[in-house]
Amino acid sequence: MKVFLPLNIRIDDKKILFVGGGKIAMHKIQTVEQYTRNITILSPWISEELKAKGFVEIIKEYEKKDLEGFFLVYACTNDIEVNRQIKNDAAELRIMVNVVDNRELSDFISPAVFKQDEMTIAVSSNGQNVKKAVEWRNRIKEMMQNS
Numbered sequence: 001m002k003v004f005l006p007l008n009i010r011i012d013d014k015k016i017l018f019v020g021g022g023k024i025a026m027h028k029i030q031t032v033e034q035y036t037r038n039i040t041i042l043s044p045w046i047s048e049e050l051k052a053k054g055f056v057e058i059i060k061e062y063e064k065k066d067l068e069g070f071f072l073v074y075a076c077t078n079d080i081e082v083n084r085q086i087k088n089d090a091a092e093l094r095i096m097v098n099v100v101d102n103r104e105l106s107d108f109i110s111p112a113v114f115k116q117d118e119m120t121i122a123v124s125s126n127g128q129n130v131k132k133a134v135e136w137r138n139r140i141k142e143m144m145q146n147s
Helices: 023-032 080-092 130-145
Strands: 016-019 039-043 056-059 072-075 096-099 112-116 119-123
Touching: 016 023, 023 039, 023 072, 072 080, 080 096, 112 130, 119 130
Parallel strands: 016 039, 016 072, 039 056, 072 096
Antiparallel strands: 112 119
């Protein structure tokens, strides 16, 4: 069984790569962009919604060399084999990867987050029950907004 340690990672001046340009990437970017604008999106196609965010874009198919210089990588494609290749390549380069929707391949997972000013609340189920983590986060968010 995979076990994930909850912690906060310092990312100022760190480059973060999202491989994939669709809804899956958009979902993860919505959390990460609350903490940094140092985001690059690599994909042969990037949705208009993601383009509108103004992050660095690399329009091409993924290659191992694309990982160089990045601190964290999110594999957000809808192709499990490409995501697996990203994971393997990143492991060789000692870069931590989140393979979205696949905790077994991931070095880290993203909790359900509520951020207000300098405060952040993160709820995680160790990647086992995402819906429940989101439900708990939403209940906490509602309590904080009503206080």
